Amino acid sequence: MSDGIAKEPIQLYEARKKIHPKRATGSFRRFKWIVMAITLAIYYITPWLRWDRGEFAPDQAVLIDIANRRFYAFFIEIWPQEFYFVAGMLVMAGIGLFLVTSVVGRAWCGYTCPQTVWTDLFLVVERYFEGDRNARIKLDKDPWSFDKLRKRVLKHTTWLIIAVATGGAWIFYFADAPTLLRDLVTGQAHYVAYATVAVLTTTTYVFGGHMREQVCNYMCPWPRIQAAMLDEDSLVVTYNDWRGEPRTHGTKKAEASGEAHGDCIDCNACVVVCPAGIDIRDGQQMECITCALCIDACDDIMGKIGRPTGLISYSTLNDYNANMALATDPESATLNPDLVRDKDGKFVDAIKHFDWRIFLRPRTLLYFFIWVSLGLALLFALSQRDRMTISIQHDRNPVFVTLKDGSIRNGYNVKILNMIPEKRLIHLSVEGLEGAVMTVSGIEGAPASFATVPVDPDQVRSLRVFVRQSPENIKSGQTPFSFIATDQQSNEVDTYSTVFDAPE
Amino acid sequence: MSENNETDDITGVETTGHEWDGIKELNNPLPRSWLWGLYGTIVFSIGYVIAYPALPLINSSTAGLLGWSSRQNVANDIAALEQGRESLGQDLVATDLNKISGNPDLMQFALAGGNSAFKVYCSQCHGAGAAGGGIYPNLVDDDWIWGGTVDDIYLTLKHGIRYEADEDTRYSQMPNFGADGILERDAIKDAAWYVRSISGQEADLEAAERGAIVYQDNCAACHGDSGEGMHDLGAPALNDAIWLYGGSHEEIVAQISKPKQGVMPAWGDRLSEATIRQLSLYVHRLGGGEK
Ligand code: SF4
Numbered sequence: 200m201s202d203g204i205a206k207e208p209i210q211l212y213e214a215r216k217k218i219h220p221k222r223a224t225g226s227f228r229r230f231k232w233i234v235m236a237i238t239l240a241i242y243y244i245t246p247w248l249r250w251d252r253g254e255f256a257p258d259q260a261v262l263i264d265i266a267n268r269r270f271y272a273f274f275i276e277i278w279p280q281e282f283y284f285v286a287g288m289l290v291m292a293g294i295g296l297f298l299v300t301s302v303v304g305r306a307w308c309g310y311t312c313p314q315t316v317w318t319d320l321f322l323v324v325e326r327y328f329e330g331d332r333n334a335r336i337k338l339d340k341d342p343w344s345f346d347k348l349r350k351r352v353l354k355h356t357t358w359l360i361i362a363v364a365t366g367g368a369w370i371f372y373f374a375d376a377p378t379l380l381r382d383l384v385t386g387q388a389h390y391v392a393y394a395t396v397a398v399l400t401t402t403t404y405v406f407g408g409h410m411r412e413q414v415c416n417y418m419c420p421w422p423r424i425q426a427a428m429l430d431e432d433s434l435v436v437t438y439n440d441w442r443g444e445p446r447t448h449g450t451k452k453a454e455a456s457g458e459a460h461g462d463c464i465d466c467n468a469c470v471v472v473c474p475a476g477i478d479i480r481d482g483q484q485m486e487c488i489t490c491a492l493c494i495d496a497c498d499d500i501m502g503k504i505g506r507p508t509g510l511i512s513y514s515t516l517n518d519y520n521a522n523m524a525l526a527t528d529p530e531s532a533t534l535n536p537d538l539v540r541d542k543d544g545k546f547v548d549a550i551k552h553f554d555w556r557i558f559l560r561p562r563t564l565l566y567f568f569i570w571v572s573l574g575l576a577l578l579f580a581l582s583q584r585d586r587m588t589i590s591i592q593h594d595r596n597p598v599f600v601t602l603k604d605g606s607i608r609n610g611y612n613v614k615i616l617n618m619i620p621e622k623r624l625i626h627l628s629v630e631g632l633e634g635a636v637m638t639v640s641g642i643e644g645a646p647a648s649f650a651t652v653p654v655d656p657d658q659v660r661s662l663r664v665f666v667r668q669s670p671e672n673i674k675s676g677q678t679p680f681s682f683i684a685t686d687q688q689s690n691e692v693d694t695y696s697t698v699f700d701a702p703e
Numbered sequence: 704m705s706e707n708n709e710t711d712d713i714t715g716v717e718t719t720g721h722e723w724d725g726i727k728e729l730n731n732p733l734p735r736s737w738l739w740g741l742y743g744t745i746v747f748s749i750g751y752v753i754a755y756p757a758l759p760l761i762n763s764s765t766a767g768l769l770g771w772s773s774r775q776n777v778a779n780d781i782a783a784l785e786q787g788r789e790s791l792g793q794d795l796v797a798t799d800l801n802k803i804s805g806n807p808d809l810m811q812f813a814l815a816g817g818n819s820a821f822k823v824y825c826s827q828c829h830g831a832g833a834a835g836g837g838i839y840p841n842l843v844d845d846d847w848i849w850g851g852t853v854d855d856i857y858l859t860l861k862h863g864i865r866y867e868a869d870e871d872t873r874y875s876q877m878p879n880f881g882a883d884g885i886l887e888r889d890a891i892k893d894a895a896w897y898v899r900s901i902s903g904q905e906a907d908l909e910a911a912e913r914g915a916i917v918y919q920d921n922c923a924a925c926h927g928d929s930g931e932g933m934h935d936l937g938a939p940a941l942n943d944a945i946w947l948y949g950g951s952h953e954e955i956v957a958q959i960s961k962p963k964q965g966v967m968p969a970w971g972d973r974l975s976e977a978t979i980r981q982l983s984l985y986v987h988r989l990g991g992g993e994k
């Protein structure tokens with residue numbers, strides 16, 4: 200600094216300020232418990248679900264089989280070239296996030312994000328061993344003692360057990376879960392499995408136990424993207440200044456003196472429950488994950504002091520602004536909640552409250568339309584996709600071969616994809632090439648216009664196929680024709696167009 | 704740091720003085736964990752430099768304590784691969800050549816090895832697609848001068864054709880019917896018309912009739928009564944559509960007068976038994992192999 204004025208030097212780095220969220224109770228907290236139970240259950244149980252696919256495919260309901268390049272999800276089996284289904288689902292997830300965010304703000308962050316769920320879980324553990332907010336603050340300050348050590352050891356051990364279980368569950372999605380578990384325990388699993396568990400254990404322990412809101416604030420890109428999805432009609436957790444301010448510690452005194460006073464009694468209940476460590480009364484903030492725990496805390500207080508709930512609520516910016524205008528004294532430009540409530544403390548009719556019709560806006564409808572269309576398109580594609588296909592590669596060197604009897608032969612590499620876990624007999628024939636006969640490598644029989652090829656379950660069979668035309672049928676140059684593969688049992692057909700080359 | 708720092712009213716945080724379109728940058732401190740992250744990477748890089756090859760020297764680089772080397776890794780991988788192949792290679796040599804195709808693993812090994820060996824040793828003359836060209840026979844068609852069974856191909860590969868350095872090479876010599884004055888010029892022309900006629904090509908039938916007699920007296924001993932050729936003597940079939948040295952009247956006349964004779968080197972002393980077997984099976988599978 201060169202201006203010569205003594206200023207506090209700016210701190211370049213700042214240590215994390217430890218947050219001690221207090222346990223909240225209320226409807227949103229209950230909802231969060233339920234979401235937490237469901238998401239954790241899905242994560243831990245899914246790899247153990249079984250799904251019978253017959254003897255030629257794994258019986259794990261959800262499996263990402265990287266070694267064999269297959270992805271199984273219940274009745275769906277995806278081959279690598281069908282990865283667009285996965286891509287489509289990711290696009291749907293993205294649009295779905297846009298939709299949810301434009302309607303109810305950062306609901307993903309507040310309820311379902313793994314970072315939120317695991318942080319919540321770690322907080323449960325912390326609270327169990329060290330007590331609620333005040334006890335934890337005190338414990339932090341206390342000098343080391345046997346009791347403190349015991350609590351800390353228990354807490355970190357439990358965290359680590361959860362972390363190991365989290366990392367451990369992850370790898371079950373990539374291999375047969377019961378086998379892998381046995382290998383893991385007996386020390387026979389591949390080192391990659393152990394390394395993955397170790398890495399995920401570390402990240403779970405560090406993110407859930409030590410970094411928590413720092414992940415949201417500094418590492419995660421979602422909050423920034425989601426912030427861009429919000430508009431004036433999105434529901435966000437809002438402190439309603441128009442009925443809360445001016446806040447006062449002594450409502451009775453204020454009432455007696457006739458001073459303007461709002462509903463907020465400045466009890467700090469909303470601040471102490473906040474997992475992001477912020478004061479929602481300062482307005483919308485980057486750190487707020489809209490977990491709505493402050494709503495629960497404040498509603499509780501409002502109940503106790505006999506005021507309507509909703510001082511902190513899910514509100515839209517439009518409603519908030521309109522209500523603010525109503526509650527602002529035009530002369531002094533200060534807030535006076537008496538402008539919006541009658542003598543009994545009831546709010547005047549002009550005050551805007553939540554109205555579900557706010558969900559139906561062009562933007563949300565558009566997102567919904569795109570999301571549904573994508574879903575239907577994917578479902579349609581899924582129902583129409585081929586489970587038996589062929590692909591053909593025509594020999595380029597030599598393009599044709601003249602045989603002793605003057606006939607011309609072309610070579611093709613034919614791949615037959617049997618994408619179901621059952622053995623098939625594929626009837627392979629040529630169409631559009633007069634008098635053509637073929638011989639197929641590995642298939643016995645005299646040259647004929649077709650061949651019957653067994654293909655193993657869930658396999659690609661590669662064949663060398665020679666197609667031969669006798670001199671009287673040969674047309675000079677290129678003749679287009681098709682290979683047709685038919686499963687005569689299921690009547691599935693796939694056709695592949697290619698050409699037959701002869702001398703010009 | 705800029706001098707005109709001001710304080711942002713809403714957040715109470717000082718700005719950096721940078722402004723873009725009216726948006727000012729707050730000078731919030733970085734989280735300290737980032738700084739730790741930076742120190743962490745520095746510590747890691749020091750460890751890395753010590754453990755792995757890192758610092759460039761003039762002709763090489765520092766070796767690193769772990770002795771890791773990508774070159775050595777490749778060498779190890781190749782050695783491991785060769786070790787794995789050894790048993791297959793032994794099986795290949797020990798198994799009857801005609802029975803190998805009954806063993807899918809061994810056959811796959813043979814074809815893959817044959818494919819790469821062909822690219823290295825054979826494609827220069829016979830072409831990458833094995834379709835021959837010029838004076839080099841096509842190996843994908845069904846016409847074989849010296850026979851097209853696996854055993855025939857094996858023999859040709861092992862000892863070559865007209866390859867004098869190999870005692871067991873197969874040898875035949877077509878006489879210079881014209882150059883050595885064995886046949887009159889007209890007789891040669893007639894014989895050529897006859898050859899065209901038996902291979903189903905346009906011919907001067909009158910001349911061909913005369914040529915038939917010339918053929919029976921001079922050619923049939925090797926090329927067969929009906930021109931079907933004879934593998935043991937390397938006498939090509941003359942009644943088919945395939946002509947190594949050309950099937951026009953002039954080309955046939957030239958070949959009778961002063962024949963071109965191909966030479967194929969013997970590979971027995973240059974390639975391993977396993978490789979020759981691989982090549983035999985591979986070539987046999989190209990499209991024209993005989994039973
Ligand atoms: S301000 Fe409220 S909604 Fe936002 S993170 Fe804190 S407690 Fe959750």
Ligand code: SF4
Nearest residue numbers: 463464466467469497
């Ligand atoms: S919980 Fe409600 S009453 Fe208490 S400080 Fe927060 S906003 Fe005010």
